[in-house]
Amino acid sequence: MLLDPIERASARLDATLGETMRWLTQESGEALFGSLVGLAIYVVLLLVLWGARRLLPRAAESWRGLARSVVDRTLQVFLIAVALDGATHAVAPPGVLMQLVDKLLVIAVAVQAALWVRELVVGLVRRKADSSPEDAIALGSATGVINVLVNVVVWLLAAILILDNLGVNVTALVAGLGVGGIAIGLAAQGIFSDLFAALAILFDRPFRVGDTISYGTSTGTVEHIGLKTTRIRALSGEQLVMANTKLLEQQVANLHLIEERRVVLTFGVVYQTSPDQLEALPGALQAIVEAQADCRFDRAVFTGFGPSSLDFELVFFVTVADLAVMLSARQAVGFAVVRRLAELDLHFAYPTQTTFTAAPDGRLIDPTQISEKSAKH
Structure with a gap:
């Protein structure tokens, strides 16, 4: 039972090699032209890659440095696959050979895209962490989590694309991953919400470590921004620990940004x-x-x-x-x-109450006037 797939793959490989050898023998001129086209494409890609590296510095804190780190992750296998695909479309090789080159190109593109996306996201986080010492400390523990999440997502997508290109039915795999992801998300909903709230604080910067903030009925100085909680030193001296999600749900006033x-x-x-x-x-x-x-x-x-x-x-x-x-x-x-x-001989007012007395005829009598008349008599 296990030998049948191996035998079929071996027979398919022999057929591909046989057709390729016959095409190279019978259409040697066309094969030579295709080889020259592929070599030219490969050289052009190398020149483009070399020029990009010359124009982009290695400074990690700049956008050009981030682009340089992404360019440096370009694989030679990817360039070769692109060159082979261009060569096969310039001539008319056997259909089996063209299918093989197309599959190789898809695999190379999936792997290369995963590397580029991973380097871009991690580079953005690293650039954010290097912008200030406070952010570097706060993002120190978050960077590891971000790396794991990015690696899992990009390589999982690349694997699904490669398997689908190789003819594997990935419907059940995608459905299983979806159900498993929902289960994990529901189980760790609180943790992920606080994690994303921490990333929102670190990237959006409503406040930073050392800022004095006011929220709800509390006021204090931010001492630490963690993955789940933010620690705040209250004005009365005690340390307040707030979940990141709960903190962002409130109106936060950053007193450090007061101008007047x-x-x-x-x-x-x-x-x-x-x-x-x-x-x-x-x-x-x-x-x-x-x-x-x-x-x-x-x-x-x-x-x-x-x-x-x-x-x-x-x-x-x-x-x-x-x-x-x-x-x-x-x-x-x-x-x-x-x-x-x-x-100015002006007097501040304070809460007072004056009681007026009614005369027999109904007129109101000011008691202060009665006191003044009594004093005169």
């Missing part, structure tokens, strides 16, 4: 303030902000009538991103506001 800080101060003055004093207050607030270093005035406006105060809002920007500078500027502006209101 906005400060809003709201306060109220008593209702006994005169209209002239109220109109002069926005200008006085603007002068206070403009007198401070690293501060840019935005607005100072009357915002409404509160339950026990006339409310104002002062908005300005601190043009330095440092948090300590913002806190110092906010404190200086606050103290200056208190001092200026005292100079």
Whole structure:
């Protein structure tokens, strides 16, 4: 039973060699022309490969260096297969020989494409890792996983293409791989989701190691970006460990990228303030902000009538991103506001409630007026 396929393959090989030898003997001129065409194609491909290597540097951190690494993975077998295919199409060799060359070309193209794709993907990851020391540390463990995944995918696709070209029925194989892949994906769904989230963080760079971020109700400095979790040092000192998927599901504010800080101060003055004093207050607030270093005035406006105060809002920007500078500027502006209101004889309002008494005729009597009259008597 096992000898039948071997015998059939041996008989097919003998037939191919026999037809090829008869064609070479009977059509020697055509065979010589085809050989010259194949040799010319091979030389041209070598010259193209040599020129590409001369034009592209070996620097791994540049795009041209990445292209050079891909070019260096070109196999001589691939060039020979392309040259043979061109030679067989330039002449009329036996059909068996042409089929053999076509199959050789498909195999060579599948292997060469797998090598190019693998080198391109791994080169992109390597280039990303070499862009900064932080990314190199973070991508150190991810690179190994990426290499395994890329190798499995590209070589599996190449093997399926080669087997299909050789006449093997790959339908059952593809179906089995699909079912197995679904089972593995469902079993490791959490792991893969965190892995892809880690790659998204590393490649999209919403934040990096050393950045201070705010998410949910927590704020801290990123210490490590792993394959499954990200470790964050909270402002209160403890280390927070967040799953990458859970972290990206939230709105993350990168405080490290702040260019300037906005400060809003709201306060109220008593209702006994005169209209002239109220109109002069926005200008006085603007002068206070403009007198401070690293501060840019935005607005100072009357915002409404509160339950026990006339409310104002002062908005300005601190043009330095440092948090300590913002806190110092906010404190200086606050103290200056208190001092200026005292100079203008303006009083801050605080929650108060006044009870009015009704006279026998229904008129409301202000209790403060009664107290004033009692004091005079």
